[in-house]
Amino acid sequence: MNDTSEIFDILVVGGGVNGVGIARDAVGRGLKTVLCEKDDLAQGTSSRSGKLVHGGLRYLEYYEFRLVREALTEREVLMDAAPHIIWPMRFVLPHSPEQRPAWLVRLGLFLYDHLGGRRKLPGTRSLNLLTAPEGEAIKQQYSRAFEYSDCWVDDARLVVLNALDAKERGATILPRTAATSIRREDGLWIATLTAKDGTTRTVWARAVVNAAGPWVENIVRNVARQNSTKRVRLVKGSHIVTKKFWEGNQAYLFQNTDKRVIFVNPYQGDLTLIGTTDIPYDGDADDVAVEGSEIDYLLKAVNRYTKTQLKPEDVLYSFSGVRPLLEDDADNPSAVTRDYVFEIDDVGGKAPMLSIYGGKITTYRELAERGLDRMEGYFPEMKKAWTARVPLPGGDMPGADFDRFERDLRSRHPFLPPEIAHHYARLYGTRTERLLGGAKDMAGLGRHFGGRLYEAEVRYLMVEEWAQTPEDVLYRRTKQHLHMTQAEIEAFEDWMDRERGVLAA
Ligand SMILES: Cc1cc2nc3c(=O)[nH]c(=O)nc-3n(C[C@H](O)[C@H](O)[C@H](O)COP(=O)(O)OP(=O)(O)OC[C@H]3O[C@@H](n4cnc5c(N)ncnc54)[C@H](O)[C@@H]3O)c2cc1C
Known part of the structure; x- marks a missing residue:
């Protein structure tokens, strides 16, 4: 050398x-x-997580105060750095007396509100589910709930x-x-x-x-x-996606009979992301896949609380990942640090x-x-x-104010339909201008592949963001596979294979 x-x-x-x-x-x-x-x-x-920037309310039960405090503080640092891909979300936690007494949940949420130097995110409040709009989707037997803040992230x-x-x-x-x-x-x-x-x-x-x-x-x-x-302990976690079945932007957090909690989050506009499981895993991390028993487990936990009763055929998509946890010899996978x-x-x-x-x-x-x-x-x-x-690419918005940025984007490019402008604003933030490349009308965005996916976005991803395969574009960078038909996905795959050939030649 x-x-x-x-x-x-x-x-x-x-x-x-x-x-x-x-x-x-x-x-x-x-x-x-x-x-x-x-x-x-x-x-x-890192593309298979629960997509929350959170302190981890349940870790308080394992006395992980330092971890929770640091994670809570980090929420607002990350929100400022990337307000396009990280945003606040409210979580409604129906009270279920068989699982945890109300005083314990209230104490946990008090700590959650105060441990991490919260400045921007609103604090906890109590809800009467019989009268509040957040209660409409929930069975009548659950009359009380707490609502608290955490953040969503496109992982x-x-x-x-x-x-x-x-x-x-x-x-x-x-x-x-x-x-x-x-x-x-x-x-x-x-x-x-x-x-x-x-x-x-x-x-x-x-x-x-x-x-x-x-x-x-x-x-x-x-x-x-x-x-x-x-050593690492591998613990599998799976998520399922269904249609959204309630009004409003809030997420729900359901306490399950095994003391675990299940997140039910609004996802991709009209969809729901439900997870997760916690299963010891000793296979190859590349081969991880959802099992039918996990789908049953998640649906049962949700159906206990919701008026809508989800069935396995309502599951549109599912994915699994393995948590690389530090082995601390805990008996229960949920208790591993x-x-x-x-x-x-x-x-x-x-x-x-x-x-x-x-x-x-x-x-x-x-x-x-x-x-x-x-x-x-x-x-x-x-x-x-x-x-x-220092903001991440696309996150350099004045005052980290995403709503204002989106309004300005729409007024600068009135030809963009609101859902396309929103899609670009969320994924690319201030980099949207590079993606548009001076387009003045929808024809300027090139071919439409289905969902919100146009050629201009795909080309941007191939040139700027290392996208090489249809999966890179559909499943990780844009999630548009959730909004496209099978025929549209196949036509897109053919197009991209041809383009890659052209680019490589
Ligand atoms: C179901 C589930 C839900 C979760 N929910 C949340 C959540 O809501 N919030 C949260 O904060 N965290 C959550 N997590 C945890 C979080 O997802 C992980 O801690 C994080 O993604 C781990 O990132 P990583 O970079 O360590 O690992 P990875 O993302 O797995 O990255 C490691 C990379 O190394 C690569 N690699 C391996 N071998 C080689 C090699 N020889 N050469 C080159 N590259 C190699 C792999 O391909 C892989 O891409 C969740 C995890 C799971 C599984």
Whole structure:
């Protein structure tokens, strides 16, 4: 290795939320950074979450006060950084005396309101479900409820926006590129990165960040051939999507008979996202899939509370992910800590590997900040933490005021139907102008594929956001598969395959 310009400061393995968060922070602190992701960005756990930026009300029952406080504080930091993809949501929690006494729920919500320095989000209130509009969808036997605040996040977009910002600050982002071998030599790491088409490249790095989520142990033991004192516990969680069956923007939180809680969230306008399950998992994290018993479990928990009785045939779509939790030997998968720890290993003060065990979408930014602070000794020139104050791409709206931004967007482009303007505003924020590329009418957006998907958006995603396959566009970046017919999806797949051929030629 003669050419020192080829040496990166940090190689990040894993393009989930934690990996891209670290890459963004690192490059902004002046470190030369490369990130490799074996599949699409966010294709692992980070596109399969419950999509909440939340303190985690139920973690209070496990006395995780520090985790809850930090996560609560982080909600408002992230809302300011990305008001297009992160927004406040109200959660209605019907009182169910067999599950938890009212005083306990009230105490939990009091702590929830006050632990995290809430400034923008409204606090808790009590509801009479027999008279409040929020009670209309709920069975008459549930007469009381509490309503509190948390935030919604488009998880897959959070990942892509962090990667985009990292790239624009100078990081090298390599999706569909797996780290297949990493070893230390002369105080550096040498990594072999293998792309999906089989081509390999070698990179040198002063440090490795192992952000492989459910695969973290595989990287340590099999790719880097190191030892570790820590383990991950894989816990599967599944979600189902149905039509929305109530009026209003509020979400519901139902206490189940096994003491778990089930979220019922408004999703994609007229749909509902229901989850999740908590099932020990020892298979391959790439093969995770929803089981019929999980669908039955979720429907039963919801039907206990709602006048609408959902049936398995109402399920339009489902997805599963595995939580990469830090093994703490808890008996119950729901009780395993949602906190994270780092493991740092080096040789003679050089070539460190920082491995991440655990974590949440909610804490990704703060995790990245702390992880890099832990690397200060290896990079004395590294600049200070910065990400708490800087918006993500598209999030630079005056006063982080999304509603005003959307109104202005619509008045600047009156030809856009309101639902298309809303779709672009939510996904791309201030970057919508780049996507529109000067279009003056709907014809300027090109071919319509179904749902809210037009050619201009797809081209933007292919050029700017690493979208290479129809799944990258439909399932992760736009979710338009939920709004398209099977025939429309197939026609889109054919179109994109042809386009990729043209682009590659
Ligand atoms: C059902 C469910 C619900 C959840 N709900 C919430 C929620 O509402 N709010 C919240 O805050 N958190 C939630 N979480 C937790 C959150 O989703 C995860 O903690 C987070 O996404 C983990 O991110 P990560 O970057 O560590 O892992 P991942 O997103 O899995 O990223 C790791 C990446 O590493 C890549 N990789 C693996 N091996 C290699 C290799 N050799 N080379 C290159 N790349 C490699 C993988 O392909 C993967 O993309 C939920 C999780 C689940 C499963």
